[in-house]
Amino acid sequence: MSAADDLADLYRDLHRHPELSFAETRTAGIAAARLRDAGYEVAEGVGGTGVVGVLRNDDGPTALLRADMDALPVAETTGLDYASTARGVTPDGEETAVAHACGHDMHVTCLTGAAAELAAARDTWSGTLLVVFQPAEEVGGGARAMLDDGLYDRFGTPDVVLGQHVAPLPAGLLALTSGAAFAASDTVRVTLHGTGGHGSRPETTVDPVVLAAATVLRLNTIVSREIPGSETAVLTVGTMRAGTKENIVPDTAELGMTVRSYTRAVRDRVLGAIERVVRGEAAASGVPKDPEIAFGESFPAVINDADACERTRAALATVTPLPVVDPGPVTGSEDVGEFATAAGAPCAYWLLGGADPELFSGCSSVEEIRDRVGELPSNHSPRYAPVIEPTLTTGVAALVAAAREWLPAR
16 A cells, blocks of 8 residues: 555544544553554653654754644535544533544654655754644644643753644645634633523513623624724624523623734733723623623644745745745734743744646735635534545645745754
């Protein structure tokens, strides 16, 4: 079997067997076994389920290559013959469908292939490869968990942090921007308290469902009315839970939301406005108890170093005949930047196209490509899955080229 066929089989296997954050035991075991077969020193259980492979190859700089492993609580609807039917349990104890709706299975497969290729060619470069398979990116805790578990004390500090994220761009296309590349992320959970009662006598209640609805509408004015047009923020209410039966007014309602931003000033303004709106709407409804506001998962923006991007862009340009485009800032979030910040090292993190190139026929500009991307299933959609080729071949080659750019040739 060819190396390409082997990796394609690995990808299909990982796609069929997704695992939730901090539960990536099967995926981690496969990654660790592959690294050992390639000749790496391997440590498992770093930061929970993380895997680290180290390949020391004489004196020289250390390059960190990173892939995230976790999947999402999503029921896949792609119709692929290798679609996930897996089930898992959320941290809240709820059973859920699980799918690789963000493409982390592609990340793992590409890094596995790149690690093997770089190990096989170790007589052509010098330095140290630090290969990191990270858990729990989706909850923003995996990078921090590995760092807190002594990642750099145990395995060495990198001189550069490199990685990629698959996206619904044309497969074969690579995209890299300097500066703020991925947004900071914050989650907020709100519990609204009312006074329950019979649905036929709402006048005897303080209805938290109505309060929740009014709060959601008002929250959606924060970005449009309080953030300048020259700045960027996203506020999305992703969950709203209340009640058990049609004719019962419940005592409580819960809201869950995500906030994306690129600067500390905008982040603080949005989070402050959320608290003001929630408390204001609750007071206007005459609630018997103040709302509870909990600020949860939080991780900073990914800031790509300008010089590192220029250097890495030149390497990526050797991988594909297509130009390496500048996608501008992405409002999605990533915790890969924590590895670079903790090391005091530059970060170069790029996008890997994963959509069928035929879907982009007739597009002759970056703007037309962006328009077409907007029509396709996005990451986190139950319909999202990258095409295996040329995504896989391009992703492996990109990681290899970027690593070799930072590791001196012999």
